[in-house]
Amino acid sequence: MGTNCNDTQCTGNCDTCDGNLTVTLTLDNDEQLECAILTIFPVNGRDYIALLPLDENGENEDGEVYIYRYTKENGGPNLENIEDDEEYEAVADAFDEFLDKAEFDELVSEDGEEMDLEES
DSSP states (O other): OEEEEOOTTOOSOGGGOOSOEEEEEEOTTSOEEEEEEEEEEEETTEEEEEEEEOOTTSOOSSOOOEEEEEEEETTEEEEEOOOOHHHHHHHHHHHHHHHHHHHHHHHBOTTSOBOOTTOO
8 A cells, every 4th residue: 555645744644734635545456546545544443444445647536435444554554455344344334423523523614603504
């Protein structure tokens, strides 16, 4: 897995990135796939990473997200497949909560007031 950070001030901490960080995955068939890092989040004492696969135009039309177990080894990131169904379910639920919170945060204006959702 390679990383491509477009921020010259990058500290290597993906959690503080402004969304410009991507990774290149090498799939089982040796195909390389560029992915945007959505978030790194903890579940039950382990870290996980959510990746958004990008097409050749840097977009994602289908909304598919890849989730992996995330660790750092020898100063670099390491991704592992989640093989256990219960573990995957817990991680998927935590990621859904992250998305719900992100959606809620978008509904709150800059001055901290909630927007009226009933207006059309």
